[in-house]
Amino acid sequence: MCLMIKLKKILSIFIFLFAMIIYCLLIMVILSKINFNHWLLELLAYSILGIIWVFPSMYILRPFKRNKNEK
Numbered sequence: 001m002c003l004m005i006k007l008k009k010i011l012s013i014f015i016f017l018f019a020m021i022i023y024c025l026l027i028m029v030i031l032s033k034i035n036f037n038h039w040l041l042e043l044l045a046y047s048i049l050g051i052i053w054v055f056p057s058m059y060i061l062r063p064f065k066r067n068k069n070e071k
Helices: 002-033 039-052 054-060
Strands: none
Touching: 002 039, 002 054, 039 054
């Protein structure tokens, strides 16, 4: 049982890293195609897209959440 939990955590780390690399590459490609005419628009786009990744990562990193019974 303990080995399965450790395996889930390790797999979760690798999935998280892979997903973040893919997300960053996609954002870089998409935003490099857009010609921002103002620095404020670019700042807002990068800020919003920089915050969005948090929500899927909560699901991916769920195995790291401690239960009340664990110490």
